[in-house]
Amino acid sequence: MTDTTIKKTFASRRGTAPLLMLGRAFAALWSSGKARIGLVILGLFVLVAIFAPLLAPYSATDNSFTRGDSGSPAHLLGTTGAGEDVLSQLLYGTRISLFVGIAAGTLATLVAVLVGLSWGYARTLVGDVINFVVNLFLVIPALPLMIVIAAYLHDGGIGMIVLVVVITGWATGARVLRSQTQTLRSRDFVTAAVFSGESSARVVFREILPNMTSLIAGSFLASAVGAILGEAGLEFLGLGDVNTVSWGTMLFWAQNSNAMLTGQWVLLFAPGLCIALLAASLALINFGVDGLSNPRLREGATR
Numbered sequence: 001m002t003d004t005t006i007k008k009t010f011a012s013r014r015g016t017a018p019l020l021m022l023g024r025a026f027a028a029l030w031s032s033g034k035a036r037i038g039l040v041i042l043g044l045f046v047l048v049a050i051f052a053p054l055l056a057p058y059s060a061t062d063n064s065f066t067r068g069d070s071g072s073p074a075h076l077l078g079t080t081g082a083g084e085d086v087l088s089q090l091l092y093g094t095r096i097s098l099f100v101g102i103a104a105g106t107l108a109t110l111v112a113v114l115v116g117l118s119w120g121y122a123r124t125l126v127g128d129v130i131n132f133v134v135n136l137f138l139v140i141p142a143l144p145l146m147i148v149i150a151a152y153l154h155d156g157g158i159g160m161i162v163l164v165v166v167i168t169g170w171a172t173g174a175r176v177l178r179s180q181t182q183t184l185r186s187r188d189f190v191t192a193a194v195f196s197g198e199s200s201a202r203v204v205f206r207e208i209l210p211n212m213t214s215l216i217a218g219s220f221l222a223s224a225v226g227a228i229l230g231e232a233g234l235e236f237l238g239l240g241d242v243n244t245v246s247w248g249t250m251l252f253w254a255q256n257s258n259a260m261l262t263g264q265w266v267l268l269f270a271p272g273l274c275i276a277l278l279a280a281s282l283a284l285i286n287f288g289v290d291g292l293s294n295p296r297l298r299e300g301a302t303r
Contacts, residue, residue, distance in 0.1 A: 029288040031288070032287055032288030034284045035284060035285045037281075037284050038280070038284030038286075038287075039281075041277055041280070041284070042281040042282065045094055045098060045274075045277075045281070046098065048094045049098050052092050052094060055091050056085075056092060057087065057088055058085040058088045059088065060084065060088045060089045060091075060092035061084065061245065062084060062085065063080075063082045063083040064083060065079045065083045067080070067082065068080075068081055068257075070263060070264060070266075077266050077270060078266060080253060080254070081253065081259075086250075086267060086270065089250055090271060090274065093245055093246045093249075094247075094274070094278075096246035096247070096248075097231065097232070097246060097247055097248075097274075097278055098278075100162055100165070100231040101224040101225070101227045101228040101282070102224065103162050104161075104162045104165040104169065104223065104224070104226075104227035104231075105220050105223040105226075105227050107162065108165065108166045108223040108227070109170075109216060109219050109223055111166065112171075112173030112174040113173075113177060113209070113216060113219075115130060115177075115178075116173065116174040116175070116176070116178040116181060117177060117204050117208065117209065119131065119134070119174065120179070120180070120182045120185065121200065121203070121204050121208070134171050134174055134178075137170075138171050138172065142169070145167075146164050146165070146168050146230055146234065147234070147237065149164045149167060149168070150164050150239040150240070151239055154239065157240070157244070158231075158240070161230070161234055161240050162227070164234065165223075165226065165227040165231065169223050169226050169227065169230075172222070176219065177215055177216070177219065180212055181208055181212075184208045189207060190203060190207050193206075214289050218286055218289045221282045221285060221286045222286070225279045225283060228278055228279050228282075229279060231246070231248055232247055232275050234248065235247075235248025236252050237252075238252055247271035248271075251268060251272065253267075254268045255268070
């Protein structure tokens with residue numbers, strides 16, 4: 001076998017390794033009944049978000065229809081007080097909630113991983129400083145802090161909401177990852193890596209980090225759920241961009257138009273149900289996360 005063939009072989013293996021890891025992770029999640037239900041629900045929402053322009057009967061911002069329609073063959077869920085089709089807004093609003101959940105969940109998890117690992121591994125003054133900052137964010141109630149920051153950064157759009165959720169949602173994950181890092185720091189394989197001359201960064205990210213897959217995945221799902229609920233809450237309070245079509249803004253305008261008093265309960269019920277289902281799907285997936293790193297915890301595994 002020539003050197004060129006060997007290089008191509010190793011390159012192809014490196015390319016397929018991430019795919020194999022993703023396949024195994026999906027199989028581990030699918031083996032859990034609760035996680036399987038969550039994956040199906042989440043998959044449906046993802047498909048709706050991708051194909052919203054094809055599924056929606058009208059544009060989400062088209063306000064040329066009869067105002068306050070309670071439901072008809074042309075408008076299955078009725079129209080808003082501004083004359084917009086509720087079903088179309090519901091379908092397009094899926095995009096915002098999914099984007100905020102994924103973006104804010106990913107960023108909050110990255111911050112939690114960086115802070116938690118460095119905090120748990122460091123034994124210097126830096127660890128004490130991080131400890132003070134994390135405890136400060138844990139003591140301050142999240143919802144009031146979100147409202148204050150969102151009010152200060154008013155009219156910042158979806159990016160502002162993502163930033164607010166990240167600022168208020170990273171501390172809990174950092175605390176959990178720090179505890180696990182301290183546990184792994186005294187393991188033999190970490191000690192061996194330190195004595196072999198590896199740098200602290202390599203020990204943290206190559207030796208400790210791969211053993212925290214379940215915790216990181218769980219932290220992401222929890223952050224994503226918090227982001228979805230936080231976005232809906234801030235939009236409902238009018239602290240986001242009310243001109244954006246999202247489930248939160250649907251609740252905001254429904255409340256402003258007194259939807260319950262006029263008998264248009266669907267304006268509140270439909271987006272509220274979607275928010276609950278999307279958050280529940282991520283919570284259900286979290287039941288199967290422990291099986292990613294510990295096959296013995298998977299449902300149906302032999303003891």
